[in-house]
Amino acid sequence: DAGITQSPRYKITETGRQVTLMCHQTWSHSYMFWYRQDLGHGLRLIYYSAAADITDKGEVPDGYVVSRSKTENFPLTLESATRSQTSVYFCASRGVVGTGELFFGEGSRLTVL
Amino acid sequence: TQLLEQSPQFLSIQEGENLTVYCNSSSVFSSLQWYRQEPGEGPVLLVTVVTGGEVKKLKRLTFQFGDARKDSSLHITAAQPGDTGLYLCAGSGNQFYFGTGTSLTVIP
Numbered sequence: 001d002a003g004i005t006q007s008p009r010y011k012i013t014e015t016g017r018q019v020t021l022m023c024h025q026t027w028s029h030s031y032m033f034w035y036r037q038d039l040g041h042g043l044r045l046i047y048y049s050a051a052a053d054i055t056d057k058g059e060v061p062d063g064y065v066v067s068r069s070k071t072e073n074f075p076l077t078l079e080s081a082t083r084s085q086t087s088v089y090f091c092a093s094r095g096v097v098g099t100g101e102l103f104f105g106e107g108s109r110l111t112v113l
Numbered sequence: 114t115q116l117l118e119q120s121p122q123f124l125s126i127q128e129g130e131n132l133t134v135y136c137n138s139s140s141v142f143s144s145l146q147w148y149r150q151e152p153g154e155g156p157v158l159l160v161t162v163v164t165g166g167e168v169k170k171l172k173r174l175t176f177q178f179g180d181a182r183k184d185s186s187l188h189i190t191a192a193q194p195g196d197t198g199l200y201l202c203a204g205s206g207n208q209f210y211f212g213t214g215t216s217l218t219v220i221p
Binding site: 106 | 117119122146148153154155156157158161201203208209210211212213214
């Protein structure tokens with residue numbers, strides 16, 4: 001089915017472990033984004049990508065790594081998870097520069113113990 | 114520090130009442146979008162405003178973009194329980210910066 005999918009939907013891990021959240025879109029959209037959502041903060045941009053092999057930092061990039069070897073995939077890695085990274089993570093894509101709509105995945109809820 | 118501040122953060126009203134949500138920034142945006150998010154799902158676009166002073170209506174929802182393109186408002190007339198959700202504004206450029214969100218509950 002066409003769309004944007006995230007996996008896993010739920011993840012519990014321990015402090016210090018590496019975690020990778022996957023994001024896959026079937027529209028061939030150029031732009032992809034990773035956000036985290038915490039109460040009182042709305043959505044905060046972690047990283048974004050304008051095209052394959054082009055990534056850039058957002059508002060809160062520390063502790064996260066991204067890659068974009070293929071247009072359709074944009075994984076987010078927490079190299080050494082911390083409790084402050086407990087959050088709901090949303091991936092989004094956009095096909096049109098400027099006023100284009102963002103299409104979101106259903107989110108990945110991550111708990112770091 | 115977030116570029117976009119929304120107010121109020123929480124709003125609980127009775128069915129049939131009117132309400133206004135505000136989105137303010139010190140930055141100028143080329144366009145501004147409003148999204149609505151329901152529990153367990155990602156945000157979904159409601160509207161995009163581009164021109165300073167622009168007003169757009171979507172049934173009972175009225176969106177306005179400030180003349181200086183730094184702020185926006187969302188007005189809901191005669192709120193319904195189905196309007197319950199988290200409302201987010203987003204300023205766009207190459208990046209999309211979201212506001213802090215307004216959680217609306219409409220009580221039947």
